[in-house]
Amino acid sequence: MKVLRLPKERLDLFASVLQQFGEVHAPVEQNGKYAFRALSRWSDARLDYPRTILPPKKYFVPPKDTLFQYKEGLGYVPADLAADRRIILFGLHSCDIYGLNILDQVFSGKYDDPYYQARRKNVAIIGVDCIPDEHCFCHSMRADFVDKGFDLFFQDLGDRYLVMVGTALGDDMVLATGSLFEPVTPEDLAEYKQRSSAKRKAFKLHVEIRDLPEIFELEYDSSLWKQVGDRCLSCGACSMVCPTCYCFDVADDVDLGARSGSRSRTWDSCLFSTHAMVAGGENFREGRASRVKFRYYHKQRGFVAEYGRPSCVGCGRCISACPVNIDISQVISQLRGIENATA
Ligand code: SF4
């Protein structure tokens, strides 16, 4: 992998060059929260953000996605995916890039999803490193470092960045700047290693995932699921903000007169009371405890069996979004029988 350095005072110039590759989006601050948005000016970008409200999955699996329309006389009119604009998504943390790599496995592996894949091709990814806060446990989920899934990745070294070039497109971006980027020096590498070590020590939250699928197997009937279910409001916020939750519902909107309409998919959540309801009125997960349990088992056990790793990347969004403070790290600790943990 090619590695370069970029003095920080040249970042503005690099950002202006990026516009020839597409519309630049980055985290911006709104009332103390952060969201990925199209930038009207580069100075709005906040690369020192803790986490965005919604993860970058909104660019690839939008909250509401029209799959096709149908019109009398025209038949089916497919979504014009080629018309989606080219976007440069600047400022993703490692855990969110890892989340996209997991979505790639879901939407580009056993099942090919042309909507997801077309958008993935149209969006370039530029990562930045971060400092963990009280809700982050990405190191426990092995998602605090990525070696693929980005075009460029910026590691903060104080007055300069160490820049990893991940793809040919990333290389094109670097080459388009002329001589803005420089070769790395031994001092850069020493600084990178020192900061990398300091970051590992900065995590306050730790989740032990070794043998977790086996613990889940053994604790299937634990009373903990009822305790957590009794507190859960079934609001679905934890699923909406999760970078790797991908359940969706498909519904037709038929116009009055039934001569035209559209089919869309919208984000769904396994925490919603009707998620497992089927024709005839049967609901396979009617109780809240069974729905909470399902979400944990899918992420920490079922996904491991299917894809070889948990689908949680430890971003902490579900912890900060839950209105009743249900904390995934504490639920796992309690399941392990670690004393003084409260879910
Ligand atoms: S389960 Fe929670 S911590 Fe894990 S990836 Fe989803 S939102 Fe992040």
Ligand code: SF4
């Ligand atoms: S955010 Fe909290 S209350 Fe809402 S569904 Fe998830 S666990 Fe339940």
